[in-house]
Amino acid sequence: MFDLNGDKHIPGAARVMQRCEQLAQYSSMSTGICRTYLTQEHQQCNATTQQWMQEAGMKSWIDGAGNCWGRYASANEDASSIILGSHLDTVPNAGKYDGILGVVAAIEVVDALHRNNVQLPFHIDVVGFGDEEGTRFGTTLLGSRAVAGQWQDSWFALQDKEGMSLSQAMESFGLKPEKVSTANRSGDKVAAYLELHIEQGPILEQEDLAVGVVTSIAGARRFNFTLEGMAGHAGTVPMNMRRDAMVTAALCIAQIEDVAKNSNVVATVGKLECSPGSVNVIAGKCQFSLDIRSGKDSDRDAAVKSIFEYIEQLCHDRDINFSYQEIHNAPAVECADWLQQLTAASIADYGLKPLSMMSGAGHDAMVFSGIYPMAMLFVRCKGGISHHPAEAITEADVAVALDVFLDMIMKFEKFYCSDS
Numbered sequence: 001m002f003d004l005n006g007d008k009h010i011p012g013a014a015r016v017m018q019r020c021e022q023l024a025q026y027s028s029m030s031t032g033i034c035r036t037y038l039t040q041e042h043q044q045c046n047a048t049t050q051q052w053m054q055e056a057g058m059k060s061w062i063d064g065a066g067n068c069w070g071r072y073a074s075a076n077e078d079a080s081s082i083i084l085g086s087h088l089d090t091v092p093n094a095g096k097y098d099g100i101l102g103v104v105a106a107i108e109v110v111d112a113l114h115r116n117n118v119q120l121p122f123h124i125d126v127v128g129f130g131d132e133e134g135t136r137f138g139t140t141l142l143g144s145r146a147v148a149g150q151w152q153d154s155w156f157a158l159q160d161k162e163g164m165s166l167s168q169a170m171e172s173f174g175l176k177p178e179k180v181s182t183a184n185r186s187g188d189k190v191a192a193y194l195e196l197h198i199e200q201g202p203i204l205e206q207e208d209l210a211v212g213v214v215t216s217i218a219g220a221r222r223f224n225f226t227l228e229g230m231a232g233h234a235g236t237v238p239m240n241m242r243r244d245a246m247v248t249a250a251l252c253i254a255q256i257e258d259v260a261k262n263s264n265v266v267a268t269v270g271k272l273e274c275s276p277g278s279v280n281v282i283a284g285k286c287q288f289s290l291d292i293r294s295g296k297d298s299d300r301d302a303a304v305k306s307i308f309e310y311i312e313q314l315c316h317d318r319d320i321n322f323s324y325q326e327i328h329n330a331p332a333v334e335c336a337d338w339l340q341q342l343t344a345a346s347i348a349d350y351g352l353k354p355l356s357m358m359s360g361a362g363h364d365a366m367v368f369s370g371i372y373p374m375a376m377l378f379v380r381c382k383g384g385i386s387h388h389p390a391e392a393i394t395e396a397d398v399a400v401a402l403d404v405f406l407d408m409i410m411k412f413e414k415f416y417c418s419d420s
């Protein structure tokens, strides 16, 4: 493995840490980070990122959807690309590393290749997506879905909380809405999409490992349940004559936790509303949400089935009317087997145990499944905390991640050359 530290005498990992700090300054909040799609902060962030890309030997451009690209070109103009990507936008009051680390680390890896005059038989395209979190327009993955050819024209009418439409925001950013399709790269020759991202969970910390191999990105289903019984006087309705929606909901929620603990899913009831909501009235109606995820759709669907059977039986027994709406259903997405093996081999060659793990959170990578071979490398973050100012990583872990990420590209080259 060649030197990641280069001639500037700044260790790559230290520079990655500095650059994450620097991008954190492009924020609409004075005490915290918030950088959303097509804003002035997004523009500033893109400009700085483009400058770093150019310094790392890349040609850089902003695509029709506002994503920031850099290409470390192969001598063969017609070669395929590998895309190293993540996102540059944030949630409100965000941390410094979610998404950002993946872009900055990719630039650092290219910088190492460039400094060492490494010529590759494929282009390396680094991309910082403009929207993953969906903070501004309420729809997630706008940047990566434009690249994957999944842009929907109905999104132009989406409005931010000031009433500005997405198409207006594009114009003020200097983009032409009618040209958004130029961002579509789904028909390009892309040999792989690789994303480095903080774990956003506690497993690597628990296992005392700097990095991990992602097996799949969980598919989520979301439901709203409505239970209707009968409101009544808290003092006069005997206990055995009640149709209490709140108690029924409580039993359902406890059962959901029980099912999740005994199967390969995570399930969350994050919202509960009862009416009429008075201290001396039996709750006549109760609504609650369910978010259920698994790396395997079949495990998730089996858990959903078991939860529904319980709720239906319970509501029947307690004379409660039960209805529901399914408000979201996205399949789990698996990382390419051979790229998982390649990632694991790079981690093992570094001398660490290659731990395989599912991603419970969504990522840009998932939109590329089925279009390009896709894989992800997770980096340990403190306490598994993300979407919070306390989000933290260590320079030592970044050093490991850069080494492994670079090794993945060199292994990819061997694989690519033997294959083509």
Ligand SMILES: [Zn+2]
Pocket: 087, 098, 099, 132, 197, 363
């Ligand atoms: Zn992210």
